[in-house]
Amino acid sequence: MERTTLSRPMALALAFMAVIWVSPFGWLLSNAFDTAATGRLIWPQRFGIDNFTGAIGGDAGRMFLNSLLIAAGTATISVVVGAAAAYPLSRLRMPGKNALLWTLVLLRMLPSVGVLVPLYFAAQRSGLLNQFGVMLALSCLNLPFTLLLLKNFFDTVPIELEEAAYVDGASLWQIVTGIVLPMSRAGLAVVWFFSFTGAWNEFLLPLIFSRVEAGFPMSVGLYGAFGRMGAIDYGFLAAFSIIYAAPAIGVYFLLRRNMNTGFAGVGVKG
């Protein structure tokens, strides 16, 4: 066994790096809990949680709900549409299936900025410059990845189980809801939460799709608040940032063990 122990200078260097990496978070926390925050790095002068209560009420609360709507909507559309297509894709022998899968791999690399103008144009013409339009556009961009990942999960469900159920007289619907979906529960959850965090963090599409302030999600709201000239309310922004970042970080630690499947999803087992 090659068991490396870190030399002292190496350990110091690592510790130094870790401190540098987290120091912006220290700043963020100290400002969020300081009701008289000025953006400087000091121990909170007046300790309190007023910033947080400010950052969940009123406009900020509405932005939270908008973000939640967009993220949950995108994730649900992606998983439902993706799973409905991934099962046939996994089980059917179709002509040109490999070409289709490779197309999906290529489409997965398609950057949203590349189709930004047509997306905007189409949404404008069909009156979808709102949260629902953002959801549809994000699901669209998300689907190639979702489809590949779910197909890989369904591929791992043993076909013998389905055969046994069929012999026992189960219908297709019963086979899918009774065997396939429960057995790929972990996969479905990973895909749902991946899509959720992706849409929760999304900035560009809501930026060009939101016409009214009532439709802003947290990303656009936070950008608007600190991009504005004049006095910056650091305490409020820090608390707002923490609330906005919490779901994404929470989801990761919830799914930590299943996370490596995200890497598996980049390839195709054709």
Place this chain on the structure above:
Amino acid sequence: MRHQANPWITSNLWLLSAAMLPAIALVGALLYFTGWAFTFSFTDLGLTGRKAVEWSWVGLENYERLFTRKGFLDSLWTTIIFVFFSAIVGQSVLGFLLAATLRGTVSTTRSVVEVCIMLGWLLPDIVAAFLWSATTSRTGLINSLFIVPFGLQPINFINDFALAVVTIANVWKGTAWSYLLFIAALDSVPREIIEAAKIDGATRWQRAWLVVLPIIRPHIATNLLFITIWTFTYFPLIFAMTGGGPGRQTETLALFLYNQSFARGNLGFGSAISVAMLLIVGALSLIYLRMLREPK
């Protein structure tokens, strides 16, 4: 249709095809939009005003503009610098060094460092932008820790060294992905092979260069291509920190596209920029596909 083995599939072909329809529609829409971007790039379509309704075909004029005016080529250069320093030098090399150092060490050190760099990665783009704007501002963390205590004038980093600041911010944000991929790759190298090389008398460097590196080469290639493509089209962090300024110092292609399309309202020219970006990303993806197909 070839022979189908599974009767519960064959007796429900219509139902299964119907289930695929929504996905086909969405993927079709995506392909259709890509085609649209190509079409728009030959027009003078505008965001508002007369050109939004009465647009006309302008042939290759938009593409001529890409190469004859300075804007596009300048942005391309800025993008290349940004990608090279933040993705390749910063995220990949740093991620690899970290993975190589932390592999097989005591689990607490490893966990602490992992959680630290992971926090940056998990943070939403706009929060990272806010954090780094505040950290590098005149009264921010860096000035109050490293500049002011030495009696120097505070520096407005985001204004004076804009490209460097967004590059560092992106390294801070993105290193975790490369690290995760590399540590998984290094863990997959069988210990027996390294042991065998050791017994054959290979030095530490020879083991790294001649044994480990060839085994994880596909992982390195995957990592490089993914982060290159992502960084190449990355928008929110730079946009929220600098908006492309000061001047046009940090205007990468994604920002150039946004500014031309939605600030100036030239959707036609913006489409030409997006076609150029799609071609570059497409070329990179094809290289990636070829590498995936090659037997290891």
